[in-house]
Amino acid sequence: MNWILIQKDELHLDESVTLKDERHIHIRTILKKRPDDEVQVVIQNEGNYIFRVIQITDMESILVKKETLSLTLNPLPIHCFFSLPRPQTAKKILHLAGAYGIHSLSFFATETKNKEYWTSPIYTKDWNQWIHTGMCQTGNVHFPTVQFGQKKNWKEFLSNWDGNVFVLDRVGEFDLKTFKEPLDQMQNILFVFGPESGWNENDMKYFNQLRYKIITLGNINLRTEFAFSSLLYLMFRN
Known part of the structure:
Protein backbone atom coordinates (compact mmCIF):
# COMPACT_ATOMS: atom_id res chain seq x y z
CA MET A 1 0.00 0.00 0.00
CA ASN A 2 1.89 3.04 -1.30
CA TRP A 3 -1.04 5.42 -0.82
CA ILE A 4 -3.68 5.73 1.87
CA LEU A 5 -7.11 5.87 0.21
CA ILE A 6 -9.84 7.93 1.82
CA GLN A 7 -13.30 9.05 0.77
CA LYS A 8 -14.23 12.70 0.62
CA ASP A 9 -17.01 12.26 3.19
CA GLU A 10 -14.44 11.02 5.73
CA LEU A 11 -12.84 14.47 5.91
CA HIS A 12 -13.72 16.73 8.84
CA LEU A 13 -14.34 20.45 8.36
CA ASP A 14 -10.70 21.21 9.22
CA GLU A 15 -9.60 18.77 6.47
CA SER A 16 -8.41 16.18 8.95
CA VAL A 17 -9.33 12.50 8.91
CA THR A 18 -9.45 9.93 11.71
CA LEU A 19 -8.58 6.37 10.75
CA LYS A 20 -9.28 3.38 12.97
CA ASP A 21 -9.32 0.50 10.49
CA GLU A 22 -6.67 -1.37 8.50
CA ARG A 23 -5.38 1.95 7.15
CA HIS A 24 -4.45 3.00 10.68
CA ILE A 25 -2.74 -0.34 11.24
CA HIS A 26 -0.80 0.09 8.02
CA ILE A 27 0.32 3.61 8.94
CA ARG A 28 1.39 2.57 12.43
CA THR A 29 2.93 -0.89 11.87
CA ILE A 30 4.05 -0.96 8.22
CA LEU A 31 4.86 2.66 7.44
CA LYS A 32 5.85 3.20 11.09
CA LYS A 33 4.74 6.82 11.01
CA ARG A 34 4.98 9.16 13.99
CA PRO A 35 3.49 12.60 14.69
CA ASP A 36 4.65 15.20 12.15
CA ASP A 37 5.54 12.52 9.58
CA GLU A 38 3.96 12.76 6.14
CA VAL A 39 1.69 10.28 4.35
CA GLN A 40 0.70 10.07 0.68
CA VAL A 41 -3.09 10.15 0.40
CA VAL A 42 -5.41 9.64 -2.54
CA ILE A 43 -8.96 10.96 -2.18
CA GLN A 44 -11.21 8.94 -4.45
CA ASN A 45 -12.35 10.82 -7.56
CA GLU A 46 -10.64 14.00 -6.33
CA GLY A 47 -6.84 14.05 -6.18
CA ASN A 48 -3.47 13.25 -4.63
CA TYR A 49 -2.26 14.89 -1.43
CA ILE A 50 0.32 14.93 1.32
CA PHE A 51 -1.22 14.60 4.78
CA ARG A 52 0.63 15.17 8.04
CA VAL A 53 0.23 12.85 11.01
CA ILE A 54 -0.95 14.95 13.94
CA GLN A 55 -1.72 12.11 16.33
CA ILE A 56 -1.20 8.37 16.39
CA THR A 57 -2.11 5.90 19.12
CA ASP A 58 -2.73 2.17 19.36
CA MET A 59 -6.34 2.80 18.36
CA GLU A 60 -6.29 5.51 15.72
CA SER A 61 -4.34 7.78 13.40
CA ILE A 62 -5.34 11.40 12.83
CA LEU A 63 -4.05 13.05 9.66
CA VAL A 64 -4.55 16.53 8.28
CA LYS A 65 -4.21 17.74 4.70
CA LYS A 66 -0.92 19.56 4.13
CA GLU A 67 -0.53 20.08 0.39
CA THR A 68 -1.98 19.14 -2.99
CA LEU A 69 0.10 17.07 -5.41
CA SER A 70 -0.08 16.80 -9.17
CA LEU A 71 -1.97 13.71 -10.29
CA THR A 72 0.26 10.65 -10.15
CA LEU A 73 -1.18 9.33 -13.41
CA ASN A 74 -3.85 10.18 -15.93
CA PRO A 75 -6.59 7.52 -15.90
CA LEU A 76 -6.89 5.43 -19.06
CA PRO A 77 -10.07 6.55 -20.86
CA ILE A 78 -11.09 3.08 -22.03
Whole structure:
Protein backbone atom coordinates (compact mmCIF):
# COMPACT_ATOMS: atom_id res chain seq x y z
CA MET A 1 0.00 0.00 0.00
CA ASN A 2 1.89 3.04 -1.30
CA TRP A 3 -1.04 5.42 -0.82
CA ILE A 4 -3.68 5.73 1.87
CA LEU A 5 -7.11 5.87 0.21
CA ILE A 6 -9.84 7.93 1.82
CA GLN A 7 -13.30 9.05 0.77
CA LYS A 8 -14.23 12.70 0.62
CA ASP A 9 -17.01 12.26 3.19
CA GLU A 10 -14.44 11.02 5.73
CA LEU A 11 -12.84 14.47 5.91
CA HIS A 12 -13.72 16.73 8.84
CA LEU A 13 -14.34 20.45 8.36
CA ASP A 14 -10.70 21.21 9.22
CA GLU A 15 -9.60 18.77 6.47
CA SER A 16 -8.41 16.18 8.95
CA VAL A 17 -9.33 12.50 8.91
CA THR A 18 -9.45 9.93 11.71
CA LEU A 19 -8.58 6.37 10.75
CA LYS A 20 -9.28 3.38 12.97
CA ASP A 21 -9.32 0.50 10.49
CA GLU A 22 -6.67 -1.37 8.50
CA ARG A 23 -5.38 1.95 7.15
CA HIS A 24 -4.45 3.00 10.68
CA ILE A 25 -2.74 -0.34 11.24
CA HIS A 26 -0.80 0.09 8.02
CA ILE A 27 0.32 3.61 8.94
CA ARG A 28 1.39 2.57 12.43
CA THR A 29 2.93 -0.89 11.87
CA ILE A 30 4.05 -0.96 8.22
CA LEU A 31 4.86 2.66 7.44
CA LYS A 32 5.85 3.20 11.09
CA LYS A 33 4.74 6.82 11.01
CA ARG A 34 4.98 9.16 13.99
CA PRO A 35 3.49 12.60 14.69
CA ASP A 36 4.65 15.20 12.15
CA ASP A 37 5.54 12.52 9.58
CA GLU A 38 3.96 12.76 6.14
CA VAL A 39 1.69 10.28 4.35
CA GLN A 40 0.70 10.07 0.68
CA VAL A 41 -3.09 10.15 0.40
CA VAL A 42 -5.41 9.64 -2.54
CA ILE A 43 -8.96 10.96 -2.18
CA GLN A 44 -11.21 8.94 -4.45
CA ASN A 45 -12.35 10.82 -7.56
CA GLU A 46 -10.64 14.00 -6.33
CA GLY A 47 -6.84 14.05 -6.18
CA ASN A 48 -3.47 13.25 -4.63
CA TYR A 49 -2.26 14.89 -1.43
CA ILE A 50 0.32 14.93 1.32
CA PHE A 51 -1.22 14.60 4.78
CA ARG A 52 0.63 15.17 8.04
CA VAL A 53 0.23 12.85 11.01
CA ILE A 54 -0.95 14.95 13.94
CA GLN A 55 -1.72 12.11 16.33
CA ILE A 56 -1.20 8.37 16.39
CA THR A 57 -2.11 5.90 19.12
CA ASP A 58 -2.73 2.17 19.36
CA MET A 59 -6.34 2.80 18.36
CA GLU A 60 -6.29 5.51 15.72
CA SER A 61 -4.34 7.78 13.40
CA ILE A 62 -5.34 11.40 12.83
CA LEU A 63 -4.05 13.05 9.66
CA VAL A 64 -4.55 16.53 8.28
CA LYS A 65 -4.21 17.74 4.70
CA LYS A 66 -0.92 19.56 4.13
CA GLU A 67 -0.53 20.08 0.39
CA THR A 68 -1.98 19.14 -2.99
CA LEU A 69 0.10 17.07 -5.41
CA SER A 70 -0.08 16.80 -9.17
CA LEU A 71 -1.97 13.71 -10.29
CA THR A 72 0.26 10.65 -10.15
CA LEU A 73 -1.18 9.33 -13.41
CA ASN A 74 -3.85 10.18 -15.93
CA PRO A 75 -6.59 7.52 -15.90
CA LEU A 76 -6.89 5.43 -19.06
CA PRO A 77 -10.07 6.55 -20.86
CA ILE A 78 -11.09 3.08 -22.03
CA HIS A 79 -13.88 0.62 -21.29
CA CYS A 80 -13.46 -3.15 -20.93
CA PHE A 81 -15.89 -6.06 -21.24
CA PHE A 82 -15.15 -9.48 -19.74
CA SER A 83 -16.75 -12.83 -20.34
CA LEU A 84 -17.46 -13.77 -16.72
CA PRO A 85 -14.04 -14.83 -15.39
CA ARG A 86 -13.29 -17.07 -12.43
CA PRO A 87 -13.56 -15.14 -9.14
CA GLN A 88 -9.79 -15.32 -8.52
CA THR A 89 -9.19 -13.88 -11.98
CA ALA A 90 -11.79 -11.17 -11.37
CA LYS A 91 -9.87 -10.03 -8.28
CA LYS A 92 -6.79 -9.39 -10.41
CA ILE A 93 -8.83 -7.61 -13.07
CA LEU A 94 -10.46 -5.32 -10.51
CA HIS A 95 -7.08 -4.56 -8.92
CA LEU A 96 -5.57 -3.63 -12.28
CA ALA A 97 -8.59 -1.49 -13.18
CA GLY A 98 -8.11 0.43 -9.94
CA ALA A 99 -4.38 0.79 -10.54
CA TYR A 100 -4.77 2.24 -14.04
CA GLY A 101 -8.08 4.03 -13.54
CA ILE A 102 -9.94 2.83 -16.62
CA HIS A 103 -13.38 4.31 -17.19
CA SER A 104 -15.53 1.21 -16.82
CA LEU A 105 -15.64 -2.56 -16.43
CA SER A 106 -18.51 -4.78 -17.56
CA PHE A 107 -18.92 -8.43 -16.67
CA PHE A 108 -21.30 -10.62 -18.65
CA ALA A 109 -21.83 -14.37 -18.86
CA THR A 110 -21.38 -15.52 -22.44
CA GLU A 111 -22.89 -18.88 -23.40
CA THR A 112 -19.86 -20.98 -22.45
CA LYS A 113 -19.33 -19.51 -18.97
CA ASN A 114 -20.10 -21.08 -15.60
CA LYS A 115 -22.91 -18.88 -14.27
CA GLU A 116 -22.29 -20.15 -10.75
CA TYR A 117 -19.47 -17.63 -10.61
CA TRP A 118 -22.10 -14.93 -10.04
CA THR A 119 -22.64 -16.23 -6.50
CA SER A 120 -19.05 -15.47 -5.49
CA PRO A 121 -18.56 -12.61 -2.97
CA ILE A 122 -16.22 -10.96 -5.49
CA TYR A 123 -19.28 -10.26 -7.66
CA THR A 124 -21.78 -9.60 -4.89
CA LYS A 125 -20.07 -7.48 -2.24
CA ASP A 126 -16.24 -7.48 -2.29
CA TRP A 127 -15.52 -6.12 -5.78
CA ASN A 128 -14.95 -2.49 -4.72
CA GLN A 129 -12.32 -3.53 -2.16
CA TRP A 130 -10.19 -5.01 -4.93
CA ILE A 131 -10.42 -1.82 -6.97
CA HIS A 132 -9.27 0.07 -3.89
CA THR A 133 -6.15 -2.11 -3.62
CA GLY A 134 -5.13 -0.97 -7.09
CA MET A 135 -5.76 2.68 -6.28
CA CYS A 136 -3.60 2.36 -3.16
CA GLN A 137 -0.84 0.83 -5.25
CA THR A 138 -0.50 3.63 -7.81
CA GLY A 139 -2.30 6.66 -6.40
CA ASN A 140 -4.88 6.63 -9.18
CA VAL A 141 -7.88 8.75 -8.15
CA HIS A 142 -10.51 7.50 -10.60
CA PHE A 143 -12.87 4.78 -9.39
CA PRO A 144 -14.14 2.87 -12.46
CA THR A 145 -17.80 2.33 -13.17
CA VAL A 146 -18.57 -1.39 -12.79
CA GLN A 147 -21.50 -3.20 -14.36
CA PHE A 148 -22.53 -6.79 -13.62
CA GLY A 149 -24.82 -7.91 -16.44
CA GLN A 150 -26.19 -10.93 -14.63
CA LYS A 151 -29.66 -10.59 -16.15
CA LYS A 152 -28.68 -8.89 -19.41
CA ASN A 153 -27.85 -10.19 -22.86
CA TRP A 154 -24.18 -9.67 -23.67
CA LYS A 155 -24.64 -9.44 -27.44
CA GLU A 156 -27.33 -6.82 -27.01
CA PHE A 157 -24.98 -4.86 -24.77
CA LEU A 158 -22.26 -4.91 -27.43
CA SER A 159 -24.59 -4.04 -30.30
CA ASN A 160 -25.90 -1.03 -28.38
CA TRP A 161 -22.43 0.29 -27.54
CA ASP A 162 -22.08 3.92 -28.62
CA GLY A 163 -18.54 3.80 -29.93
CA ASN A 164 -15.92 1.48 -31.37
CA VAL A 165 -15.82 -2.15 -30.23
CA PHE A 166 -12.49 -4.02 -30.42
CA VAL A 167 -12.63 -7.78 -29.79
CA LEU A 168 -9.46 -9.42 -28.51
CA ASP A 169 -8.54 -12.78 -30.00
CA ARG A 170 -5.26 -14.60 -30.62
CA VAL A 171 -5.92 -14.77 -34.37
CA GLY A 172 -6.98 -11.15 -34.69
CA GLU A 173 -6.27 -9.30 -37.92
CA PHE A 174 -5.00 -6.14 -36.19
CA ASP A 175 -1.98 -6.16 -33.87
CA LEU A 176 -2.54 -4.09 -30.74
CA LYS A 177 1.19 -3.41 -30.49
CA THR A 178 0.83 -1.04 -33.46
CA PHE A 179 -2.25 0.67 -32.01
CA LYS A 180 -1.57 4.41 -32.09
CA GLU A 181 -4.93 5.96 -31.23
CA PRO A 182 -4.37 9.14 -29.13
CA LEU A 183 -5.66 8.73 -25.58
CA ASP A 184 -7.94 11.76 -25.89
CA GLN A 185 -9.74 10.04 -28.78
CA MET A 186 -10.35 6.76 -26.96
CA GLN A 187 -13.24 7.85 -24.74
CA ASN A 188 -15.82 5.47 -26.28
CA ILE A 189 -13.64 2.47 -27.16
CA LEU A 190 -14.75 -0.85 -25.69
CA PHE A 191 -12.20 -3.69 -25.52
CA VAL A 192 -13.88 -7.10 -25.34
CA PHE A 193 -12.18 -10.03 -23.58
CA GLY A 194 -13.68 -13.44 -24.23
CA PRO A 195 -13.47 -16.79 -22.44
CA GLU A 196 -9.97 -18.23 -22.06
CA SER A 197 -11.02 -21.15 -24.28
CA GLY A 198 -11.57 -18.65 -27.09
CA TRP A 199 -14.56 -17.35 -28.99
CA ASN A 200 -16.68 -19.96 -30.74
CA GLU A 201 -17.56 -19.91 -34.43
CA ASN A 202 -20.97 -18.31 -33.89
CA ASP A 203 -19.43 -15.52 -31.83
CA MET A 204 -16.93 -14.73 -34.57
CA LYS A 205 -19.69 -14.66 -37.18
CA TYR A 206 -21.59 -12.24 -34.95
CA PHE A 207 -18.56 -9.95 -34.58
CA ASN A 208 -17.95 -10.00 -38.33
CA GLN A 209 -21.59 -9.20 -39.00
CA LEU A 210 -21.27 -6.07 -36.84
CA ARG A 211 -17.87 -5.30 -38.40
CA TYR A 212 -16.01 -5.22 -35.12
CA LYS A 213 -12.24 -5.09 -35.35
CA ILE A 214 -10.60 -8.31 -34.15
CA ILE A 215 -7.27 -7.45 -32.54
CA THR A 216 -4.48 -9.61 -31.19
CA LEU A 217 -1.95 -9.26 -28.40
CA GLY A 218 0.30 -11.86 -29.99
CA ASN A 219 0.27 -15.40 -31.25
CA ILE A 220 0.00 -17.10 -27.86
CA ASN A 221 -2.88 -17.95 -25.55
CA LEU A 222 -2.96 -15.70 -22.49
CA ARG A 223 -4.92 -16.03 -19.29
CA THR A 224 -7.46 -13.24 -19.03
CA GLU A 225 -5.63 -11.26 -16.35
CA PHE A 226 -2.39 -11.37 -18.37
CA ALA A 227 -4.17 -10.27 -21.52
CA PHE A 228 -5.76 -7.40 -19.59
CA SER A 229 -2.40 -6.45 -18.08
CA SER A 230 -0.82 -6.44 -21.55
CA LEU A 231 -3.56 -4.19 -22.90
CA LEU A 232 -3.14 -1.75 -20.03
CA TYR A 233 0.63 -1.66 -20.46
CA LEU A 234 0.35 -0.95 -24.19
CA MET A 235 -2.28 1.76 -23.66
CA PHE A 236 -0.35 3.35 -20.81
CA ARG A 237 2.87 3.30 -22.82
CA ASN A 238 1.15 5.34 -25.54
